[in-house]
Amino acid sequence: MASVGMAQVGCGTWGQVMLTRFRAHSQARIEAVCDLNGDVAKQIAEQFGAKAYYDNLEELLRHPGIDAVGVATPDFAHREAVVGALDAGKHVLVQKPMATTVEDCKAMVEAEQRSGRYLMVDFQHRWGIGFAEARAAVHSESFGRVVHGHIRMSNSQRVPTQMLSWAGRSSVLWFLGTHTLDLLRFILDSEVTRVFAVSRRGVLESRGVPTPDFFQSTLEFDNGACIQMENSWVLPEGEIAVIELNMELYGANECVRVNQAPNNVIQKTTKTGLEVPLGARSAVMARGTSIDYFIDCVVSGTRPSITGHDGLMNTATLVAIERSVAEGRPVALAEVL
Ligand SMILES: NC(=O)c1ccc[n+]([C@@H]2O[C@H](COP(=O)([O-])OP(=O)(O)OC[C@H]3O[C@@H](n4cnc5c(N)ncnc54)[C@H](O)[C@@H]3O)[C@@H](O)[C@H]2O)c1
Incomplete structure (x- = not known):
């Protein structure tokens, strides 16, 4: 693949960090951006030279030439964009945490498996x-x-x-x-x-x-x-x-x-x-960076070392921590998976 067509869903603070890395990568081009706030989407499209901007996921995913999608919506709002993009045949780089419920993570892992596309969680550290x-x-x-x-x-x-x-x-x-x-x-x-x-x-x-x-x-x-x-x-x-x-x-x-x-x-x-x-x-x-690595993986056809499973185990452990706090007792991971 000569150049990877990138799209970004969620164009706030970290969405712009992702777009900055997309723009800097020699084998990526920014096709389109999407934000619930259409004014933000328009302004960010101009700032980063995206060909198009959208305020909803369905239209973004119909835009031609998108190979991979970055998702940087708030922590609790990743599932729709991730599952939608994978089912539309796109690779996905989703911000951490993958989701705030085990159920959302499982839905994303199922979409990753069903689509055969890459799902990488941006554990950048x-x-x-x-x-x-x-x-x-x-x-x-x-x-x-x-x-x-x-x-x-x-x-x-x-x-x-x-x-x-x-x-x-x-x-x-x-x-x-x-x-x-x-x-x-x-x-x-x-x-x-x-x-x-x-x-x-x-x-x-x-x-x-x-x-x-x-x-x-x-x-x-x-x-x-x-x-x-x-x-x-x-x-x-x-x-x-x-x-x-x-x-x-x-x-x-x-x-x-x-x-x-x-x-x-x-x-x-x-x-x-x-x-x-x-x-x-x-x-x-x-x-x-992790974002450069994701693009490199898409270019070379190499599955990223971080997958949906990592996101699922991460979220499950955080859910177990919340349960431990709420119930004042040790919680085994098996209880939340
Ligand atoms: N990797 C890191 O170190 C790092 C650092 C900061 C934030 N993050 C993660 O990035 C994600 C975004 O954080 P942020 O600080 O950029 O938040 P933000 O509030 O600055 O931006 C979120 C953007 O998403 C948009 N949005 C909300 N719901 C949407 C939807 N359904 N579809 C499209 N757009 C939608 C909002 O309008 C907003 O512009 C979070 O998951 C956060 O944890 C990661």
Whole structure:
């Protein structure tokens, strides 16, 4: 395939990030954009040089020359566009989380299987600084089995109060927990079997956003590792970076630490001392982004390494965390699948 015809559904903040990558890719062209808000669709079509714009999915999918569709509607509104595009024979790159219910995920996986097209969930942090290196470290012979660890990804209060108009219909678990959970599944190559989580409300509710302040989740993996995952939306607005992302994993012999935001540091401690691998940034830049990778896969006819199954297992685990919070007890993944 010489050039991939791309379309974008949902043209808000992240839809525009996707369009920026589509436009920059030498083997992609932007055919059309779609947003429920027709004025937004029109303005974004002009800004990115799309040939057409639509305010509904049906018309977009009748537009000729579309090979693949990016979906960046709000977290809870991915299913219709994903299933519609797959059934229309398009490959799909959907934003994380794939959906906020297991039922929606299963419908998307069924459409992926029925269509034979690619469905990739944009778990972009697998391409982030340090995490592929951490995965390699964890799977090296010297590391030993992963025993325990923690991962934290949080935002300044600016995100739920100023940046996301729909924060009250989602939560930091769906917005950021989906990323940290995916990183753990990717790095450990293991599935969560049981979760136990707590969450509190108050700070954001007092600012008019009806969503939890944070989630603290203990995750048990089938390889025996126990990981603490923290996701908060109440970091002070004065933080230098809007996002904090760090992880520490302890193996039987070694440990690996990634402090991606704000510090961009990856460290490994072995039996003999501390290693600070250099060049992580350039290695990542050479790998490109998840969006570039998706287009490359469509061009080369290679199924992406992230599929609908990853999205389903991710969502099921987040649903189990919500249930654990609501019922105050550990919840096995098998209960929600
Ligand atoms: N990969 C990442 O790191 C990352 C970062 C931010 C957001 N996201 C994800 O991207 C998605 C969009 O987030 P955002 O911040 O761009 O939100 P946003 O509110 O800025 O944009 C959403 C857009 O979708 C449009 N829309 C809503 N329902 C629609 C429908 N049914 N059909 C067509 N358009 C529709 C809205 O009009 C709006 O323009 C979310 O799933 C979010 O979690 C991913």
